Amino acid sequence: xxWFFQQLINGLxxxxxxxxxxxxxxxxxxxxxxxxxxxSDVLMLGAFAAYFIAPAAAHLFPPPSYLGALFVMVLAxxxxxxxxxxxxxxxxxxxxxxxxxxxxxxxxxxxxxxEFTCQHHAVFGASTKPFPNLLPQHDFRLxxxxxxSTDLVVPLMTVVLLAALWFIVQKTKIGTAMRAVSFNHQAAxxxxxxxxxxxxxxxxxxxxxxxxxxxxxxxxxxxxxPLMGVxxxxxxxxxxxxxxxGNLPGAALGGLVLGLLETFAGGMPAISNYRDxxxxxxxxxxxxxxxxxxxxxxxxxxx
Amino acid sequence: MKxxxxxxxxxxxALLLLNGCNKPSDGGGGSGGSGGTIKVGEFASLTxxxxxxxxxxxxxxxxxxxxxNAGGGLLGKKLELLTEDDLSKAGEPATVVNKLISRDxxxxxxxxxxxxxxxxAAPICQQNKIPMISPSSTNPKVTETGxxxxxxxxxxxxxGTVMANFATKTLKAKKVAVFTDVKSDYSKGLAxxxxxxFAKAGGQITAELDFNGGDKDFxxxxxxxxxxxxxxxxxxxxxxxxALICIQAKQLGLNVPLFGGDGWESDQLVKIGGDAVEGNxxxxxxAPDVATDKVKSFVAAYQKRFQGKTPxxxxxxxxDSAMLLADAMKRAGSTDGGKVRxxxxxxxxxxxxxxxxxxxxxxxxxxxxxILQVQGGxxxxxETVNP
Numbered sequence: 001x002x003w004f005f006q007q008l009i010n011g012l013x014x015x016x017x018x019x020x021x022x023x024x025x026x027x028x029x030x031x032x033x034x035x036x037x038x039x040s041d042v043l044m045l046g047a048f049a050a051y052f053i054a055p056a057a058a059h060l061f062p063p064p065s066y067l068g069a070l071f072v073m074v075l076a077x078x079x080x081x082x083x084x085x086x087x088x089x090x091x092x093x094x095x096x097x098x099x100x101x102x103x104x105x106x107x108x109x110x111x112x113x114x115e116f117t118c119q120h121h122a123v124f125g126a127s128t129k130p131f132p133n134l135l136p137q138h139d140f141r142l143x144x145x146x147x148x149s150t151d152l153v154v155p156l157m158t159v160v161l162l163a164a165l166w167f168i169v170q171k172t173k174i175g176t177a178m179r180a181v182s183f184n185h186q187a188a189x190x191x192x193x194x195x196x197x198x199x200x201x202x203x204x205x206x207x208x209x210x211x212x213x214x215x216x217x218x219x220x221x222x223x224x225x226p227l228m229g230v231x232x233x234x235x236x237x238x239x240x241x242x243x244x245x246g247n248l249p250g251a252a253l254g255g256l257v258l259g260l261l262e263t264f265a266g267g268m269p270a271i272s273n274y275r276d277x278x279x280x281x282x283x284x285x286x287x288x289x290x291x292x293x294x295x296x297x298x299x300x301x302x303x
Numbered sequence: 304m305k306x307x308x309x310x311x312x313x314x315x316x317a318l319l320l321l322n323g324c325n326k327p328s329d330g331g332g333g334s335g336g337s338g339g340t341i342k343v344g345e346f347a348s349l350t351x352x353x354x355x356x357x358x359x360x361x362x363x364x365x366x367x368x369x370x371x372n373a374g375g376g377l378l379g380k381k382l383e384l385l386t387e388d389d390l391s392k393a394g395e396p397a398t399v400v401n402k403l404i405s406r407d408x409x410x411x412x413x414x415x416x417x418x419x420x421x422x423x424a425a426p427i428c429q430q431n432k433i434p435m436i437s438p439s440s441t442n443p444k445v446t447e448t449g450x451x452x453x454x455x456x457x458x459x460x461x462x463g464t465v466m467a468n469f470a471t472k473t474l475k476a477k478k479v480a481v482f483t484d485v486k487s488d489y490s491k492g493l494a495x496x497x498x499x500x501f502a503k504a505g506g507q508i509t510a511e512l513d514f515n516g517g518d519k520d521f522x523x524x525x526x527x528x529x530x531x532x533x534x535x536x537x538x539x540x541x542x543x544x545x546a547l548i549c550i551q552a553k554q555l556g557l558n559v560p561l562f563g564g565d566g567w568e569s570d571q572l573v574k575i576g577g578d579a580v581e582g583n584x585x586x587x588x589x590a591p592d593v594a595t596d597k598v599k600s601f602v603a604a605y606q607k608r609f610q611g612k613t614p615x616x617x618x619x620x621x622x623d624s625a626m627l628l629a630d631a632m633k634r635a636g637s638t639d640g641g642k643v644r645x646x647x648x649x650x651x652x653x654x655x656x657x658x659x660x661x662x663x664x665x666x667x668x669x670x671x672x673x674i675l676q677v678q679g680g681x682x683x684x685x686e687t688v689n690p
Contacts, residue, residue, distance in 0.1 A: 002530075003527070006526045006529075007523060010520075121350060126390055127352075128354070128571065146555045151554075217519070221520065222575060223543050223575045263523040264523070266524050267524060269510045269531075272524050272527070273485050
């Protein structure tokens, strides 16, 4: 039974990181109806931003401290928000009225461009760098269960950010504008909504989320490199689809489900090799029965 | 705004092009022996996941080539080392080794540390009848590729047995769990020979779990390992993964020694792993604090050349691989692939930094192993195991 609960904790900790990344994917999809594949690379840039900010922040807040970590996260999120807005401005905006497939392929191109530029030795270099320990580390022992403080911080952050995101989308003016753009670009524009500003805001917000997810991911596994975003990014994209793409709570739920599936499959001695295979096979099964995802609504395509 | 984006894209393209031209290229494509220099090719993981392996190995090789040239060169000519980076990535070694052989016309190939990547290059060298010496790939399959492929290190059946005996005798472990990187030939091979040796010594394997090199979350598997309550955990993997595994094992309260092979040896292990790797053990090829004359003079020369850095096993083996190649060329009196191959195969008691090298029937080196422990962020010598 210990084994079960320990894996449950491991799975939730892993799943909440996927959930956090999936929120960014799903939000951009909700507004623009396309998958921003560069999201996972913005995540990596967030971790690297923190890597470079941390030594400077150490003067202000001697690490490890929660305040210092928060400071680094806010700064890195700000930097990534700017990067996200720039990516949209330079790569996606010129293609906005082209077929969605064009934008999708461009997104893959942007992703590869960032990955391989960052691997160049003049940028970050391809070798793994030790990520500084920003958060105070505690190991809690509870009746045979081991919980690390980072594993508690991550789900907490995910819940807080999900709530904040929900509040922004549902209760604020810019959120109303986002939903309007999502519903119908042209109609929203006719009603006086500044489409460009709303889309820039969406990308900024999504990229800030990615940065925070990247830092949390790096805190969990403190070795960072330019391709670190690829694996979690892919998982998070699938989590977003699983939850019902475009649906915020769905993305969070999808992330958790995927994290749990992977953890339980990975923890079986005989089949740990097939960890991803098993997790994804179950995903296919779920999507066979619920094609719109766990919380997604089936939409009637008007022709 | 549109114009600006074109401008930026144009600039980026120009940068890429410029960068492409930056690579050192040498005119002519004639065979390495015919010009003023003898061209030796090297491929190494200078960047990427196993970057410190490639960097160390390359520095060792470079030092050897410089020493040979300072001593008057070889066969009346200077040696020229052409190095290619394979980014620690599958697929790259084949590309860069093909380039070294067909475009640069090298007479021999040195490399790589990781067995999977040496295995990629070996068939190409064999096909072109270019002798290849791997400094530190320990998987037996590397030299089994063909009669032009050699190595200057011991092989995993030996290393696996050494660690199995170490587990039973020194660690007094009766039950051991094994955690393997299924993406790496090195890891799979070493795990297999360890299990055989450990079973022979009367030990019991409690759990066998797998991961994929580059994974970041190992807690699922480590929880299962913890559940099998082993006395120790054998992790035959490379340092970036090992460091994360040690950290997460500690977080889960898995308080038994972790131990592994020569894939652990990198200062990055301690930089990433911190306290979590403290007290763990691994086997490797040489220890810089074992004082033979050969080791002392090598360490001194290396520290002089590379700003006081202490050479690790990969550096020592990189040095030995180049020295052995030069020695074989001298004995062959030629840089002809076939003749150098014969001379390499006939190597007996070659005095190398990592011990006496005798090339056996299978073109492997028979040598002793050392076991090191992480103590205070440094690797401390524990014992030497002879074959």
